[in-house]
Amino acid sequence: MKHPAPIIHVVTFLLCLAFGLGVPGSAYAQVPYQVAPGGASSMRISGTSTLHPWTMESTTVAGTAELLFASGSDGDWQGLKSLTFALPVRSLKSNHKGLDNNAYEALRADQHPSIHYRLSSATCEDRPGGYLLRTRGQLTVAGTTRDIAMEVLVDIKPDKSISCKGSYTLNMQDYGVTPPSFMLGVMKTGEIITLDFDVAYLRAAKVRDAATSLKNN
Numbered sequence: 001m002k003h004p005a006p007i008i009h010v011v012t013f014l015l016c017l018a019f020g021l022g023v024p025g026s027a028y029a030q031v032p033y034q035v036a037p038g039g040a041s042s043m044r045i046s047g048t049s050t051l052h053p054w055t056m057e058s059t060t061v062a063g064t065a066e067l068l069f070a071s072g073s074d075g076d077w078q079g080l081k082s083l084t085f086a087l088p089v090r091s092l093k094s095n096h097k098g099l100d101n102n103a104y105e106a107l108r109a110d111q112h113p114s115i116h117y118r119l120s121s122a123t124c125e126d127r128p129g130g131y132l133l134r135t136r137g138q139l140t141v142a143g144t145t146r147d148i149a150m151e152v153l154v155d156i157k158p159d160k161s162i163s164c165k166g167s168y169t170l171n172m173q174d175y176g177v178t179p180p181s182f183m184l185g186v187m188k189t190g191e192i193i194t195l196d197f198d199v200a201y202l203r204a205a206k207v208r209d210a211a212t213s214l215k216n217n
Contacts, residue, residue, distance in 0.1 A: 028068035028078055033162070034207045035063040035085065036200040043087050047179075047193040054099060054189065060091035062114075065201050067162070077156050080133070083119040083164070085199050098182035099189075106172075106180040107142045115195075116140040120147075130155035139168070141175040162201045169194045 035041055039059040046055040063085030068078040089109040094100055107115075122135040133152040138145050152166040172179055172191050181188040 028070060030081060031067050031069060031160075032204040033065040033067060033201040034204045035061050036161070036202045037207060040200040042198050043092075044196045045092060045193055046196070048190040049187050051187045054094055054096070056092040056094045056100065056103060058087060058091040058093065060088050061197075061199055062086045062088075063199065063201070064204075065162070069160075074160075079124075080119070080122060080154075083137075085117050085197070087115040089113055089115060096182065099180065099187070102180035102182045106177050112140075112143040122152075127153065129153075139170070141170070141172075142177050144175040146170075146174060160203060161206075163198065164201070165198045167194060167196045 041061040042057065042059050043061055044055055044057045046053065048054075063083070065083040066081040068081055070076050070078050089107050090104055090113065092100070092103065094103075117137055117139050119135055119137045121137075122133040125132045125134070131154045133154055135150050135152055137148060137150065139148045140146075148168060148170075150166055150168045152164050155163045155165075157163070170193060172193060179189045179191045
């Protein structure tokens, strides 16, 4: 059960973050997080074409976050200090190898191997099943970075792991990307695509412990 008081603290902190104001660090425990390993996260890019809709998916996601908790690391969640994720371009796969290869070329995967996102600021609302963050951040695609506004649904699990879900629609040409085609140009993709993500973050200490356990076994 969530209580109203922590939400007030979250909004206060995140609004301060948005305007570059300081919040006393001693009031919170700052806990580092990493994207959970083992395919627990997923990302999907989808769009339209002259023949049919298309989708490319990946479960290879990297990233970090830093969360604030009251009264030590086991206290109530109070805010989100930072969040990033990175999607390796060549990990995206569709049902058509030709589309995959042309998409990698269009995204200049050799020069810019990942799609990156970094949070700049956010405000928070209580929602059924979690919290809705109205965020601003920088999305980098094919080496071009744009400031974007995006809604992210955050769920804090009992073990303090978190999931971040959201969707963002963009125009590839805003990032200098020519919409890919394949089948000798018979299938041409539209310039508008949607990025859907469901990213799971674990406390960094748990990720390290799990890696050590696997190594020792």
